[in-house]
Amino acid sequence: MNAPVFSEQVLFWLGPVPVTRTMVTSAVTSLLLVALGASLGWAVVRKPSGRWAAAGRLTFRFLQDLVTEAVGRRSPGLEVFAGSLFLFISGAALLGQLPGIQAPTANLAATSALAVVVFLAVPVAGIRARGALGYVKHYFQPNPLLFPLQLISELSRTLALALRLFGNMMSGHLIVALIVALVGLLVPVPLMALDLLIGLLQAYIFTILTSVYVGAAIRIGEGG
Amino acid sequence: MNEHTVLALGSIITAGLTMALGAVGAAYGESRIGAASMEALARQPDEAGAITRNEFVALAMVESTAIFCLVIALVLLFANPFVAAR
Secondary structure, eight states, X not given: OOOOSSOOOEEEEETTEEXXXXXXXXXXXXXXXXXXXXXXXXXXXXXXXXXXHHHHHHHHHHHHHHHHHHHSSOOHXXXXXXXXXXXXXXXXXHXXXXXXXXXXXXXXXXXXXXXXXXXXXHHHHHHHHHHHHHHHXXXXXXXXXGHHHHHHHHXXXXXXXXXXXXXXXXXXXXXXXXXXXXXXXXXXXXXXXXXXXXXXXXXXXXXXXXXXXXXXXXXXXXXX | OOHHHHHHHHHHHHHHHHHHHHHHHHHXXXXXXXXXXXXXXXXXXXXXXXXXXXXXXXXXXXXXXXXXXHHHHHHHHHSOTTTOOO
């Protein structure tokens, strides 16, 4: 058995750029989310009493509460950032449940890209909130001896963020594929339901961890 | 047994061991989280929402260690740099 767990085939070449299945599915996820967001925004503005508008406001309020709870105060920029991550990851997990489609987050490259975005967002948010000097100072904060440990913790949590999402999404698909190959067609249905739950849970956790990391960078020096 | 067979055998056995030990650790940790959150639920049923939410987050954090083990086991099986040269 040779499962394409870590590598994948190139579908076609767009000039010098190889286009893989993950790129196509993540682009489709993004486009669907943009269309959905535009439609929800239109509904909130034009028909504020309808169900569609209520769904839009509920979603936004959910993301707002999630970020506010993790950070400890309102932070609109982070709400947009973490909310987009949540919507993308959960949208990818839902899309991955369709037959024949693998979730784009079941690819190590895609999840690494998401984790690197979070990794870069931490210093950007910290420098915007505290200034470059104030942000860099926190690396030496309790004791300059801890500087290497701070660096290692930033790198390792980025790695953990990428691997956690990738492992969870990929293992779900792998288990379903194994059981279909071993037993039969309808047997893995409960596992697929569990996979759906795990996908949404991982989106939630990715968002909470992003909010905690970026929130910690924002709140440096506030005595917390 | 030539060199390739030895490498393949070692990889397969190590992958199984990785998954077994990783699952033991994660299962113990998750059982501790489950027991603690049940206790908290029994003491303060009003806080059920917050307790369940934090429980799920903690569970997923602990489970990620098992997932790391799974990734390493899969690397050993499917993307092993020492066996793949074939």
